[in-house]
Amino acid sequence: MGLPPYATLPQRVWYYGFRVICALIFIFLITPILVIIPLSFNAQDFFTYTPGMLRLDPDAYSLKHYQDFSPTTNGSVA
C-alpha cells in the first residue's frame, strides 16, 4: 500500500500520521518487555531504576541476581 504519486497533502499527512500512530502502539506493546531486561542487572534489590543506573555508573550494575539464580553459587537452592 504505497503512496501514489498523485496523493494530495491531506492524504500524505494521513499516510504518515497513520504509520506514526501504529509505531506508537508497537512501542506501547514492546517497551514494558524491554524495560525489564536492564533491571535484571540492578545492583540493588529494589525494582526501580536507581539514579546510578541512569548515570550508567558501572557500580550500579551487577550480575548478582543471575548468581542468585544459578544453583552452583547459591547453596540454599541446591
Next chain:
Amino acid sequence: MSDSTANGVMLAADGTPLKRSLARALRRQKLRALMLIAPLLLFVLLTFIIPIGSMLFRSVENDIVVNTLPETVAALSSWDATTGELPDEAVYAAFTRDMVVAIAEKKHTKLGTRLNYEKTGMSSMFRQSGRKMKRLDPTEDAPFKDKLIKIHKGWGDVETWKTLQTHSGIYTSGYFLNAVDAQKTPEGIEWQSEDKQILLKLFGRTLIMSLIITGSCIALGYPVAWLLANASSRTANMLLILVLLPFWTSLLVRTSAWKVMLQQNGVINEVLVWIGLVPDADRLILINNQFGTIVAMTHILLPFMILPMYSVMQTIQPSYLRAAKSLGATNWTAFWRVYFPQSIPGIGAGSILVFILSIGYYITPEIVGGTKGVFISNRIAYHISSSLNWGLAAALGTILLIVVLALYWAYDRIVGIDNVKLG
C-alpha cells in the same frame, strides 16, 4: 426379493426384520461414537463440571445449622419470634443437648463462623459458651435457661434466637443476598449498612472497566491489524513478532514490567520529569488505581484482539476497496461502507475474547490495582483464601457466571454469534 415374507415384512439375510436389524446397526454405531468421545466426556465431567457444580452448590447450601443443632431447630420451629419473648425452657434444653454433642465433635465453632456472616458476634459467642457448656450435663443440670444466660448474655437476647431460626433451613438465599449487599434478617430482606455495601459497586466497576479495556483494545488493535494485513508479508512477519513477543512473555513478568513503568519513580514518571512536563515534586500517580489496571490489562490483552482481527482482515480482498474508489467513493466512504463491515467478525471475536478474559482477571488487578482498581475476582479470591466464606465466594462466582452468560446472549441477539470469526 428372497428375504420378504408373505405378510410383507422385509427380512435381513439372517432372518430378523430389516427394521430391527437396521436399528441395531445404528445403535451400535452410536455406541461406538460415544465410546470414542467417552474419555473426553469423562475428563470434562470429572475435572470441570462436577467441581464447578459443587462449588456453585455451596452458594445455597446451609445444612450446617440443622446438622449441628437438629433438636434445637425442631424445637425452635414452633417458637413465634414476633412475640418478642425468649423461647421456653424446652428450646434451651434441646440447645444444650445439641451443643454438648457439637462441642465433643468440635463442630460448634464452625457453626459460630457460619452464623457470624449473618450477625456479628455470634462466632465469639459460640466459642466462649463452648468452653463453659462443656461442663453441663444435659440430663441432670436442668433447667438450662438461666444457666445459659449466665454463661453468655447473648442467649438471653431474642435476636440471637431469631437469627438461629431464620437461618435454620437446609438451603439459604443468604449468600446470594450478601453478594448483592443485602442481608436475610428475621424481618425479611434488608440492605447492608452503608459502609458494608461494596460488592455491587465492585460488580459495576468490573463491568465498566472491562468495557473500557475492550474499547481501548479495539482502538489500539484495529490500526495495527490493518497495517499487518496490508503490509508486504516480509514486513508483516517482522511486525507480528512485536505483537507476539508480549503474547509469549509470562503474564507475571508483563504485570511486573508495568509496575516498573508506572510507579512514582518509574520509567514514565522519570521520563516526564526529565523532559520537564511534570515537576519533580508532584509526579503522576499512575499505579494502584483504575488507570494502572486499565493500562496494564489493555497491554496484556491487546494480542488477543489483534490476532483475530488480523486473520479476518487478511481475507478481505483489497480489490473491493479499489472497486469502491473507482466508483467514486472517497477514502473514508470506501473504508466505512466497504472495508469496515467486512472486518466486524474479527472485532466481534476479539471483543468477546478480551471482555470475557478481563471480567474474570485476577493477577493484574491484584498487583497494579491497589484498592481502587481491583475487580470482583479479587474479592472472590479474598473470600476463598482469607475470610474462608466459601458460600459468599460461590455466590459471587455464580452471579459473575450468570452476568457473562447474559451478556453473551445479548451479544448473540444484537450482533449474532455466527458473525464471529477467528480466521
